[in-house]
Amino acid sequence: MNTKMMRTVACVLMTSLVIGILGSVPATGKAAKIKLNKKKVSLEIGDSVKLKVKSYKGKVKWSSSKKKVASVSKKGVVKAKKKGKAVITAKAGAKKMKCKITVKNKIQEPEVAVPSPQPTDVTNPQVQSTVVPSATVSPSAEPVAEPTDIPEPTATPQYMQEGAFVYDKLDISWIDPEKPMIAFTFDDGPVGSADSDYSMRILNVLKEYGMHATFNYVTSKLTSESMRNEVLISMENGNEIANHTSQWSSLSDSTVFPDGEAIAAEVEKSRDALSELTGISNFTLRPPNLGQNALVLENVNVPMIGCNIISNDWESTVTKERIVEVSKTAKDGDIVLFHETMPNTAEAVEELVPYFVENGYQIVSVVELFAAKDIPLFRGNYYNKAEYMEPKY
Numbered sequence: 001m002n003t004k005m006m007r008t009v010a011c012v013l014m015t016s017l018v019i020g021i022l023g024s025v026p027a028t029g030k031a032a033k034i035k036l037n038k039k040k041v042s043l044e045i046g047d048s049v050k051l052k053v054k055s056y057k058g059k060v061k062w063s064s065s066k067k068k069v070a071s072v073s074k075k076g077v078v079k080a081k082k083k084g085k086a087v088i089t090a091k092a093g094a095k096k097m098k099c100k101i102t103v104k105n106k107i108q109e110p111e112v113a114v115p116s117p118q119p120t121d122v123t124n125p126q127v128q129s130t131v132v133p134s135a136t137v138s139p140s141a142e143p144v145a146e147p148t149d150i151p152e153p154t155a156t157p158q159y160m161q162e163g164a165f166v167y168d169k170l171d172i173s174w175i176d177p178e179k180p181m182i183a184f185t186f187d188d189g190p191v192g193s194a195d196s197d198y199s200m201r202i203l204n205v206l207k208e209y210g211m212h213a214t215f216n217y218v219t220s221k222l223t224s225e226s227m228r229n230e231v232l233i234s235m236e237n238g239n240e241i242a243n244h245t246s247q248w249s250s251l252s253d254s255t256v257f258p259d260g261e262a263i264a265a266e267v268e269k270s271r272d273a274l275s276e277l278t279g280i281s282n283f284t285l286r287p288p289n290l291g292q293n294a295l296v297l298e299n300v301n302v303p304m305i306g307c308n309i310i311s312n313d314w315e316s317t318v319t320k321e322r323i324v325e326v327s328k329t330a331k332d333g334d335i336v337l338f339h340e341t342m343p344n345t346a347e348a349v350e351e352l353v354p355y356f357v358e359n360g361y362q363i364v365s366v367v368e369l370f371a372a373k374d375i376p377l378f379r380g381n382y383y384n385k386a387e388y389m390e391p392k393y
Contacts, residue, residue, distance in 0.1 A: 033054075033055060034053060034054065034055050034056045034092055034093075034095055034097075035053070035054050035055070035097060036051060036052070036053060036054070036090055036097040036098075036099055037051060037052045037053075037054055038051055038099050039098075039099055039100065040099065040100045040102075041078070041099060041100070041101050041102070042101075042102045042104065043070070043078070043080035043101065043102070043103050043104070044080060044103070044104050044105070044106045045080050045081065045082065045083065045103060045104070045105060045106045046080060046106060047079075047080045048077055048078060048079045048080065049077075049078050050075075050076060050077050050078075051072070051076040051077075051078060051088060051090065051099055052076060053076075053090050053092050053097065056092045056093075058092060058093060060076065060090050060091065060092050061090070061091040062074060062075075062076055062088065062089070062090055062091075063088070063089045063091075063358070064078075064086050064087070064088055064089075064101075065086050065087040065088075065089070065209055065210065065357045065358075066084060066085070066086035066087075066174075066176065066210065066362075067081075067086075068081060068082050068084075068176040068178075068179070069081060069082045069083075069084040069085065069086040069101070069103050069174070069176075070086040070088065070101040070103055072088050076090065078099075078101060080101070080103040081103070082103060082176075083103050083104060083105050083173055083174070084103055084173065084174035084175075084210070085100065085101065085102050085103070085174060085210035086100075086101045086103070086210060087099070087100055087101070087208070087209055087210060087357075088101055098208075100208075100210075157371075157374050158374045158375065158376050159370055159371045159374050159375060159376045159377070160376075161376055163376075163378065163391055164376035164377060164378060165282070165284065165302055165303050165376075165377040165378065165379065166367075166371075167240060167280075167282075167283075167284070167367040168280045168281055168282070169235070169240075169280060170367055170368070170371055171238070171368075172368050172371050172372045174210070175362055175364060175368060175372045176362065177372050177373065179360060179361070179362055180331070180332035180333075180360065180361050180362070181332060181333070181361060181362040181363070181364045181368075181369055181372060181373075182330045182331075182332070182333075182334050182335075182336060182356065182361055182362075182363055182364070182369075183213070183214060183334070183335045183336065183363075183364055183365060183366045183368075183369040183386075184206075184211075184213035184214070184336050184338065184349070184363050184364075185213065185214040185215075185216060185242075185286065185305065185307065185335060185336065185337055185338065185366060186199075186202065186213060186214070186215050186216065186338045186339065186340040186345075187216045187244055187286060187337065187338070187339050187340070188216075188218055188244065188314075188339050188340065188341045189215055189216070189217050189218070189221070189230065189231075189340045189341065190217055190218075190221055190222070190227040190228075190230040190231055190340075191227075191230065191340055191341055192224070192226040192227055192229075192230055193226045193227075193229035193230040193233055194226060197226075197230070198340055198341065198342065198343055198345065198346040199230050199340045199341075199346075200230070200233075201346040201349075201350065202340055202345070202346055202349050202350075203230075203233060203234055203237060203239070205349060205350045205353045205354075206237065206239070206349075206353060206363070207237050208353075209353050209354065209357050209363075211353060211357070211362065211363035211364070212237070212238045212239050212240065212363065212364050212365045212368060213239050213240070213363065213364075213365055214239065214240040214242050214284070214286075214305070214365040214366045214367070215231075215234050215239055215240065215241060215242065215340065216242045216243065216244035216286035216305075217231060217241065217242070217243070217244055217274060218244045218245065218246065218247070218248070218270075219243075219244075219245070219246045219269075219270040219273035219274060220246040220247060222273060222277065228277055231274075231277055231278065232277070232278070235278055235280075239365060240284070240365035240366060240367050240368070241274060241278055241280060241283060242283050242284045242285065242286060242305070242366070243267065243270050243271055243274060243283040243284065243285045243286070243302075244270075244285075244286050244288065245266055245267065245270045245285075245287070245288055246266065246269055246270045246273070247266075247288070248288050248289070249288060249289075250287065250288055250289045250291025251263050251266065251267075251287050251288065251291055251292065251296045251300070252287075252291040252292055252293045252295070252296050253291065259295075260295055260298060260299035261299075263295065263296055263299040263300065264299045264300070264301070267285060267299075267300055267301070267302075271283060282302060283302065284302055284303050284304070284305050284366060284367065284377070285300055285302050285303070285304045285305065286304070286305050286306075287300075287304055290306055290307075292304060292306075292382055297380050297381070297382060297392070298380065298393070300379065300380070301379050302379055303377040303378060303379060303381055303383060304381070304382045304383070305335065305366050305382075305383055306335070306382055306383060306384040307335040307336060307337035307384060307385075308334055308335055308384045308385045309326065309327060309329065309330045309334050309335065309336040309337065310326075310337045311323045311326050311327055311336065311337060311338050311345070311348075312326070313338055313339050313342045313344060313345045313348070314339050314341075314342065318344065319344060320344040320347045320348045320351075323338075323344055323345060323348035324348045324351055324352060324355075327348065327352050328352070328355065330356075332361075333369070333373065333385050333386035333387070334385050334386075335366060335369070335383075335384065335385055335386075366383075369386050370383075370386055373386050375387070375388050376388075376391075378390075378391035378392070378393075379391075379393055380392040380393040
């Protein structure tokens, strides 16, 4: 190849390279933002919706926080399966995007009444011609039984048996009893309802993932609108509102509570305050400092809730990393103790909720944990995890 021709070829190649580079740069000079086409979807059971990641050409990894409520295919097609809430996560490279799915029961279409065939009038051909042809009715059809006004009896779940405690606002329809579940409990609130409050950070991450917890409130702190609003927001989000008395002395401390009457009066005092605010009639009790003895058990008229995983988050030396490490040891049926008053707790819970959800766990309140496992709660018993205990009183 002579020198002139070599120069010509080189020029052509260089021109093509420059054009290719310029053509790959967006006209605006900025990369388009990667995002989901939907952030929130409401579906009826059986419906489906296609989710897409905009401005992304690579492979997207899809996952559902609750596959029994809403599943998602490899192509982002969400299928509504069961009433409840789920979070669909799309992972595009290092970016994660979420869409909240609410599944409702299918609305039944009203049945259209079909007119009954008229008897044939053999004396009037005109009337006879309007009769529904007999060929449309199967001569072998079985007679249809008339509906009865009395429903057939159904077995009462164990958790609702006579003498058992049942929380007023209990709803376990969103829980899959075949999946493992852990109860998160938070003591010493309320803190307040400002966005920056530790309590709201905890409530917000639970709500984001469609999970619930038990909040044990100290009623002497219900002194401001912000404090009271937190309790109401927590209740509205589906969390269990529970009693932590009005103070911090152990009910087993005889210098403060010398007899059973004093113990019962303290529990009733705080119950009244919570009931007036929420409209709920009765609450489980987390005794202050987990203090209890035979006298306490005999005089508290509701189940008392302990724990078997203690985060120790109230200690100033305990780091967020330590809270996460201890809490991750929780297994199916365990009850974890936190305090909503601590900054490290809020940060830890923001990590723990997605961790447990992604590992197939459901985070539930104490009353939901026992009901979903069909274990009754009885007054006079002290429960550290979801295990059956015989009633004492």
